[in-house]
Amino acid sequence: MIAAVGGGTADAADGAGRAPGVSSPDAGFARDMAVHHQQAVEMSFIVRDRTGDEAVRSLAYDIANTQANQRGMLLGWLDLWGLPKVTPGEPPMSWMTAGAADGHDMAGMHAAPGTDGAATPGAEGAAQGGAVTKPGALMPGMATKEELARLDTLRDRDAEVLYLQLMTDHHKGGVAMALGCARLCRTPAEQKLAQGMAEAQRSELSLMADMLGKRGAAPRP
Template sequence: MTGRTPRTYWVAGTAVLLALLFAAAATVAAANGDPGAARPLPATPGLHSPDAGFARDMAVHHQQAVEMSFIVRDRTGDEAVRTLAFDIANTQANQRGMLLGWLDLWGLPKVVADEPPMSWMGTSAGHGDHAGHGAAKPGALMPGMATKEELEQLGAASGRDAEVLFLQLMTDHHRGGVAMAEGCAQQCATPVERALAQGMVDAQRSELTLMADMLGKRGAAPRG
């Protein structure tokens, strides 16, 4: 697919940018004591709070999305896929930085030994059913994440095969990310973190629609 990027891709990218800008503005407003802020900052989150758990888990989840995006940019010359990959890598790298920065501000570790992934969502095991969104597949750390073998497969593919596999893997990844972000939007106590989580939900849902359309144009469909 060549030529100018369709308006649909521009709209999805704009949604992601607006979500980031909103979260950043909320952070500044809260830090400056802006009377327009929704509520005062809560006490520092605890080690195993939803706020801290989400920050740790989503930082890991985002890192893999960035990795997959860089892989596919080297495996295809398709403008639309490369633009989407760049947008995802740029957005999720920035969001990851915010999440890790909050952990630093809270004086909390970025990794907690023996803490099951996503246990902050109220499940007893990191690979269980998270709010009805299913379990992680064998070899994957969290629901939606790709396995080592799938990443190797993506790195070995090229052209249309790489595009389809990337879109399918990223669709699964976004579905898992949306489920986790919805959990924070409902459970996290920190207003700016809840705002960022809701922004992730809105932007990634938009990208899910976009990726389904891109797969359809390649004669493929999301998996599962």
């Protein structure tokens, strides 16, 4: 048994009581979203030390706290299922090949050989729920090492704007992944968690758009 969103406990198995397989959407989402969440936590800690703006610091704290807790749940399920947290040779997002998230085609979103695990967009730009995997980024919405390094050099408004833009992209990718799990995963507790992620991050997307507007900026195209 493992703690579920909203309190209480939930049996981390599918409706028939079986633990998911290593290549199942349930396991793939848990592995990939744990990595995705870790970067959000990292970005939030960076901006916390780069600005004194209470609104941005509060948002960063909420994102870091929420996503760190959710990451712990995802990794806890993998432990409970007796599954690895890393699967060498398996491209990120491969669990989504069974279908699309939120009505978008996921073909072409897997890592290409020789890209160090970075997913390569397909011929159509590989839009994924409004998010695109950039060259050098591991999964949809994730920042590149260069973007993280740049965020670490900025302060005050410049840091706030870049953080809000990067986190907007990050949330778009996260929503697409969460909706994919809500549709493809078979573990009720994980489906519930994924649906809650999508709803919460959509709300934060609206908040971040407003915060960018107050700073004379906008989400990146």
